[in-house]
Amino acid sequence: MIAIKGGLLLTPSDQFDPGLLVTRGGNIEYAGPFCTDRIPRGVRVVEAAGRMIVPGFIDLHVHGAGGTLFSAARDRGDVREAELAALSTGTTAFLATVGSIGLSSKSDYIRALELLSGEVGSGDGSRARLLGIHLEGPNLSGTRPGVSKAWPKEGFGDPLCDMRDLLRAARGTVRMAVVAPELSEAERLIRFLSGAGVIVSVGHTDASYETGLEALAWGATHATHTFNAMRPFHHRDPGIVAATLLSPNVTNEIIGDGVHLHPAAARLVPQIKPPGKVVLVSDGVGLETAETGSRVMLGGVELRVLRDRVTLLDGTLAGGRLPLNMIVRNMVELSGLSLKSAIELATVNPARELGLENTGMLAPGNRADVTVLEPDFTVFLTCCGGVVHFSDARREG
Template sequence: MPDPVRGSDPAGPARGAPEAGRASGTIVSAGRVLTPARSFTPGWLHIIGEEIVEVAAGIPPRSADVALPDLTLVPGFVDAHVHGGGGASFMDGTAEAVRTVTEAHLVHGTTSMTASLVTDTPDRLASLVRMLADHVEEGALVGTHLEGPWLSPAHRGAHDPALLSDPTPERVEALIEAGRGTVRMATLAPELPSGPSAVRRLTQAGILAAVGHTDATYAEARAALDAGAIVGTHLFNAMRGVHHREPGPVIALLEDPDAYVELIADGIHLHPAVLAHAARAKPHMVVLVTDAMAAAAAPDGTYMLGPMEVRVEDRVARLTSTGAIAGSTLTLARAVRYAVQVAGLPLEDVVRAATQTPATMLGLGRVGQLRPGHRADVVALDAGLEVRHVIRAGRWVDRSAADPSWRPDRHTSSLP
């Protein structure tokens, strides 16, 4: 598969903002630069074209082209689990929907994302996977995530029960082939018939097998991990709960040193104490995700999540038919703020969970860190952790759609 992080910018050229990649490059200084492996206070980075060429502490060797003394620079956010945003969904199956979703999250700092699909018919899913493969190969997305149809009816969440199925070899192979190497992750309930063999086949194909929407016992979850599963899809949500005589999949995933665990930090899916406990249990394996549906960065109202109708009120998305939580209306920027300001987690750990760790999990070699040789994806946060500036692939992103007061010279003392 072509390297997805070297493709075109889904937002196109930024309007009214400085071009970070001119011939001599651009030096951006800030009150703090979080790599996130190291913290420089103050610090600076040098961008040439799409690439970061230097990152260091202190004062830059020449006057900064853009000075942000009151802001913190962090890597662009990497969302490994997102269904939609800006009023559109990847299930819409159009190039316009892909552009709408990626742009809606980009202005909030998400510079890399996978396209998550929900349960549908085999033919419909294969068609969507083929369509999204084009956008992965073009660089707008970093991969596709299949969340369904191989899920437990007992923990189906916002998935149509009539369309759930077992991960038979034929069904698994059909979606692998449709993806042309662009499917990054597949969530399944490993206790289903053919579940363990599906985990092995997905792993063999280079696809992350994720345990989720599952009624697996502790032993069944452990067997899936031993077979190659390596991710827990939105830990705690849509899975068998913890019991002192039957620990279930949550404990199996938390105790496995090689398993990544997704957490949705919106105050709806998880109590802040549960979020903090899981994050502290394995700080280098936690991945903040949004599980965002179409209403992310969009008004409340009625939306579709695949074939299921969803009503969003006060930013909470629920199926109109059952009242089940149906994804979130999060952006990763808001998840970062919640994890720090409400759950009380250290900023360094939270930034890593929204950048470096998901990039590592997804096998993305040039995003998720501010370091030489990486793509110039940068987010500037203020003291309240609100996003003020975004750079993707060396280009400043026009944030006026998200913040009407946005100006490229805001918080800057000089511009190129």
């Protein structure tokens, strides 16, 4: 049991400063205005004055953490290290996203999915929760591959059979899969995946507006890092970007780090979409703690780590550097979103997208997934299912 007192606390309907949050077991017992009577006797009290008490972040699109790429994890120990590292950025739950870096054949994918699926749902609060797998491929456009280039061909044949094999290897843990709608097999794939309960995301695509609308009619409901690795929006050729932004049922991911999108483009998306239909994602490749200026080999690819980005040696963006706490900061400080709105894009919205009950909001009875941020948005502590992790032991109080 723990009481976090004195900071700015965001609840679904209000904000309180000073606020108070009390946990019991793995759940929230109280979240509201500070009141001494609400602190149970003998409970451990953490001082959060001057800080922000918000729900734990939920990252639907992240490839790794703490130096580990999920697709290149050798064993469960590697996956768990990444889950632990995610907590230090305020992320308490995520989808392990598997792209093509580090994997060179279908059998590599099968092995990665078997390993990751064994970790889904195993969290006990000691690490961030792995909620499921996000397949960023293999059915992507050859003209909008992003850093992935093309997925490897070895072992892959009929797209539908391959997808069945991948889902089987993941034993029901694939929650989201990306399909480029202009591919000849796209309709069958999208219908099959959505029928299997997988959220279908359009992405890495050169689709027109019309093809984009068709994909939504077939069952796609999500858009992968909107604007990035998509046919660019043009006023006479608005492309799939417009199809997804104008469809109220589609949830749009944005990498609001100030690098992948101009801050104004990042601001545009929540302004167009209905509330609840935008999620911030990091697209992180696990290099959030790597030294700025360093070169790193990741899954056989050499990357350059800059202050706010990770690139191939030719300058192509290679996934994200900034984790969600820093992306939330940039949405507030660069894009001009309110703190409440920016936090919702990284907490309650992704929780709703996955249909998670009792997660993503600081309210009594909900899971005690909480992040306490410093005024500069670095993480002071993370509470995962009621288990407290200080990002710096010296500040424990």
